[in-house]
Amino acid sequence: MSSTPQPDRSSGPDVPAADPAGATPGLHWAAGPDLRGLLRDNRELRRLVPALLLSRSADLLGLLAVVTLLAATGTGPGSSGPVVLVALVLTLRVLAGLALGDVVGGLADRVDRRRLLVVTDLLRALLLLSVALLAVAGWTLVAAALVAVVGLAASRSATTAAAGLLPTARRAAAAPLLLGTTVVAASVAALALVLLSLPAGDQTRLVLGVAVAAHLLAVLLSRRTDLPTSPPPPAPGSPWAAPWRRVGAGAATVLGVAVLRPVVGPLLVLVATVGVVLAVGPSWVAGLEAGVGAFGLLVLVVVVGGLAGATRGARWAGSLPPRRRFALAVTGAGLAAVLAAVVPQVSVVVLAAALLGLLAGTARAGASTLLDLEVEPEARAVVRRSLDDTGRAVLVVVLVPAAALAGAVGPFGADPLFWPGAVVAVLLLGVLLTGTGVLAVRALAEGGTSVRDDLREAWRRRGRTARASHRHGLPGYFVAFEGGDGSGKSTQAAMLADWVARQGWEAVRTREPGGTALGRRLRSVLLDGVGDEGGTIEPRAEALLFAADRAQHVSEVIRPALRRGAVVITDRYVDSSLAYQGAGRAESVDEVEQLSAWATGGLVPDLTVVLDVDPSTAAARRGADERRRGEDRLEAESTAFHTAVREQFLLLAEREPRRYLVLDATTSERSVQRRVRAHLEALLDAPDAEDAAAEGPVPARRSRLARRARPAGSTGPVPLDPVPTDPAAAVSDEAAETPVRDPEVTGVLERPGSDDPLSARR
Numbered sequence: 001m002s003s004t005p006q007p008d009r010s011s012g013p014d015v016p017a018a019d020p021a022g023a024t025p026g027l028h029w030a031a032g033p034d035l036r037g038l039l040r041d042n043r044e045l046r047r048l049v050p051a052l053l054l055s056r057s058a059d060l061l062g063l064l065a066v067v068t069l070l071a072a073t074g075t076g077p078g079s080s081g082p083v084v085l086v087a088l089v090l091t092l093r094v095l096a097g098l099a100l101g102d103v104v105g106g107l108a109d110r111v112d113r114r115r116l117l118v119v120t121d122l123l124r125a126l127l128l129l130s131v132a133l134l135a136v137a138g139w140t141l142v143a144a145a146l147v148a149v150v151g152l153a154a155s156r157s158a159t160t161a162a163a164g165l166l167p168t169a170r171r172a173a174a175a176p177l178l179l180g181t182t183v184v185a186a187s188v189a190a191l192a193l194v195l196l197s198l199p200a201g202d203q204t205r206l207v208l209g210v211a212v213a214a215h216l217l218a219v220l221l222s223r224r225t226d227l228p229t230s231p232p233p234p235a236p237g238s239p240w241a242a243p244w245r246r247v248g249a250g251a252a253t254v255l256g257v258a259v260l261r262p263v264v265g266p267l268l269v270l271v272a273t274v275g276v277v278l279a280v281g282p283s284w285v286a287g288l289e290a291g292v293g294a295f296g297l298l299v300l301v302v303v304v305g306g307l308a309g310a311t312r313g314a315r316w317a318g319s320l321p322p323r324r325r326f327a328l329a330v331t332g333a334g335l336a337a338v339l340a341a342v343v344p345q346v347s348v349v350v351l352a353a354a355l356l357g358l359l360a361g362t363a364r365a366g367a368s369t370l371l372d373l374e375v376e377p378e379a380r381a382v383v384r385r386s387l388d389d390t391g392r393a394v395l396v397v398v399l400v401p402a403a404a405l406a407g408a409v410g411p412f413g414a415d416p417l418f419w420p421g422a423v424v425a426v427l428l429l430g431v432l433l434t435g436t437g438v439l440a441v442r443a444l445a446e447g448g449t450s451v452r453d454d455l456r457e458a459w460r461r462r463g464r465t466a467r468a469s470h471r472h473g474l475p476g477y478f479v480a481f482e483g484g485d486g487s488g489k490s491t492q493a494a495m496l497a498d499w500v501a502r503q504g505w506e507a508v509r510t511r512e513p514g515g516t517a518l519g520r521r522l523r524s525v526l527l528d529g530v531g532d533e534g535g536t537i538e539p540r541a542e543a544l545l546f547a548a549d550r551a552q553h554v555s556e557v558i559r560p561a562l563r564r565g566a567v568v569i570t571d572r573y574v575d576s577s578l579a580y581q582g583a584g585r586a587e588s589v590d591e592v593e594q595l596s597a598w599a600t601g602g603l604v605p606d607l608t609v610v611l612d613v614d615p616s617t618a619a620a621r622r623g624a625d626e627r628r629r630g631e632d633r634l635e636a637e638s639t640a641f642h643t644a645v646r647e648q649f650l651l652l653a654e655r656e657p658r659r660y661l662v663l664d665a666t667t668s669e670r671s672v673q674r675r676v677r678a679h680l681e682a683l684l685d686a687p688d689a690e691d692a693a694a695e696g697p698v699p700a701r702r703s704r705l706a707r708r709a710r711p712a713g714s715t716g717p718v719p720l721d722p723v724p725t726d727p728a729a730a731v732s733d734e735a736a737e738t739p740v741r742d743p744e745v746t747g748v749l750e751r752p753g754s755d756d757p758l759s760a761r762r
């Protein structure tokens with residue numbers, strides 16, 4: 001649980017932070033970019049990744065071997081030496097990353113990456129070999145510390161190498177890619193420990209031997225790679241920032257956000273608990289008279305459980321909002337730790353550890369989502385780094401004392417109720433974690449609903465994602481809002497995203513042009529023109545620029561989200577090009593359509609909502625909208641242009657009525673929203689999205705949902721939202737307020753009073 005590498009702003013643009021071993025996935029890995037697509041398109045990356053995977057597996061297997069070697073140095077389960085030594089090795093590992101990560105990273109940047117990968121694997125192989133040959137506790141400790149430092153250099157060159165192999169716009173994908181390899185490597189290493197320990201007797205040397213061999217094999221693989229040699233951009237300012245400065249930089253931001261305050265404490269206790277379970281693990285299972293393999297199993301279930309929780313937890317949690325999910329997962333993790341501690345049976349310990357991993361991963365992802373929702377995009381990297389570093393600092397402080405406590409207490413209880421001392425440390429942290437979890441449940445209570453109601457609702461919605469669409473074959477659901485400028489698209493998209501998130505789906509709200517970093521640049525050219533430098537934008541150039549924005553948008557934002565099963569809500573898509581560049585600019589609509597089809601790889605929305613409004617009403621609304629600063633290039637076009645645009649939208653809808661919903665946008669915001677929701681509710685809940693769309697009028701299809709939401713004893717259809725306004729639809733008063741959302745993240749953010757970044761004008 002110690003860290004999640006994020007793009008490291010302090011060490012130059014686009015170069016992700018070093019990825020220390022032991023990192024666990026968070027939202028960013030789960031919601032990461034299209035890694036498979038990146039690997040498919042990039043031969044060198046396909047060569048690098050297996051080399052890194054092997055190298056990291058070797059590294060982590062080496063760590064496990066060192067740990068089991070040290071754990072076996074004692075004179076029996078009662079001696080305190082081994083458990084402290086193990087904790088010390090892990091502490092040194094974490095401390096190295098915390099204190100030296102930047103320095104070693106800075107030095108590593110000066111060396112040829114391929115050579116560095118080869119040398120660092122060779123060095124680690126030699127160090128592990130020396131450990132196997134000497135088998136002296138003192139040297140083992142020193143060697144383990146050296147391995148940790150060498151590993152930092154390896155990690156840095158791997159990260160910059162991967163970043164260098166990626167196209168500039170996709171460099172940020174290097175961090176999730178490497179985090180993915182670390183998680184897989186941790187599982188491979190733990191599994192290897194289990195398998196290698198199957199034969200009876202002490203297999204530590206065999207394990208060390210395999211780790212050495214794997215490092216050597218990684219050398220061969222690294223030598224075959226062709227990595228970019230150019231150094232990464234120089235780091236601005238000092239390459240080394242004192243850990244406490246880094247911690248402090250983010251702490252102020254975190255503590256400034258009310259919702260995040262109750263998250264930090266439980267998160268850190270969670271990190272400590274998982275760390276202590278692993279640190280006292282070898283002597284714990286030994287005390288229960290289980291072998292090294294059981295320790296391997298313990299690590300394996302924690303890692304795999306953590307991965308499952310981080311990637312699937314939100315889905316399994318159904319409609320639980322991230323705050324609830326976080327607080328309940330922390331409480332559950334605490335109870336799992338208590339369970340592991342109080343039942344002196346290795347099978348129960350392993351099962352409880354799996355649950356602990358699962359809930360820790362879920363809590364971690366929940367916290368990450370909260371952070372994304374609550375912290376401004378510019379501050380997120382600093383906050384994440386600060387939290388990661390604080391987590392590592394906690395481990396540095398906690399592991400050795402916890403192990404010392406475990407060792408000091410020693411085994412107690414009489415047969416058959418015999419407990420190793422390690423359980424005392426785990427029990428203490430488990431109780432503390434449960435307590436902080438309960439406090440977090442209270443502090444993060446949401447909307448006045450009880451935990452029981454929330455859980456019941458989540459159980460009802462468990463595993464539910466937006467229904468698959470026949471069109472794109474991805475698990476998510478894709479909605480586009482189209483219409484003239486000022487028709488109310490942004491307003492409706494924001495309200496819908498809010499509702500979708502409250503229904504328990506992941507909502508990704510985005511827009512065109514400008515849904516990506518590249519898109520934002522294109523947007524300013526497209527809307528503001530190139531007036532200062534003279535010249536105009538030719539209609540075909542304009543069409544190509546909109547298509548370029550869309551290609552980036554689909555690949556970077558829309559497809560990955562649909563792949564995760566999210567509901568993607570975009571403010572404008574292909575039809576805008578057909579209407580504005582095709583009909584408006586009098587280019588061939590067919591050609592513009594071909595261009596967009598090429599740009600999107602044929603990705604078509606499941607539902608396109610056309611907000612129909614006459615150009616003069618739309619212009620009046622724009623004029624009255626205080627957030628707008630004058631007309632942009634396209635808005636300033638003639639009424640004839642806007643009329644042609646409007647007619648083209650209606651024509652497109654007429655051609656494909658099953659995929660379109662045309663609404664009169666001159667009615668009130670709430671009335672429009674009500675109809676959008678009613679339509680979407682039916683589609684998302686229907687067994688088959690397309691069939692449902694063809695079925696007939698909305699109220700008939702809504703009946704199933706309405707029945708489920710009806711309070712006991714009542715009759716007639718009841719809307720899902722708390723304020724039953726119109727029985728045929730469901731929009732609450734509260735939902736009619738437009739909350740603030742972040743276009744770059746999943747989910748929605750409610751912070752009344754601040755500006756909506758989506759509708760902010762550049």
Ligand SMILES: Nc1ncnc2c1ncn2[C@@H]1O[C@H](COP(=O)(O)OP(=O)(O)O)[C@@H](O)[C@H]1O
Nearest residue numbers: 485486487488489490491621625665667668669
């Ligand atoms: N149904 C509606 N009735 C009246 N005004 C509306 C309605 N929908 C939106 N507006 C207002 O019209 C302006 C433009 O809305 P906006 O959502 O930004 O449109 P778009 O994204 O289509 O340009 C805003 O001031 C908004 O408050």
Ligand SMILES: Cc1cn([C@H]2C[C@H](O)[C@@H](COP(=O)(O)OP(=O)(O)O)O2)c(=O)[nH]c1=O
Nearest residue numbers: 484485486512513546572576577580634635
């Ligand atoms: C996506 C897209 C937008 N546009 C135009 C329509 C808008 O006038 C402008 C910017 O869109 P947008 O920000 O949605 O403006 P508004 O909020 O006023 O509706 O870009 C095109 O001409 N072609 C396209 O493909």
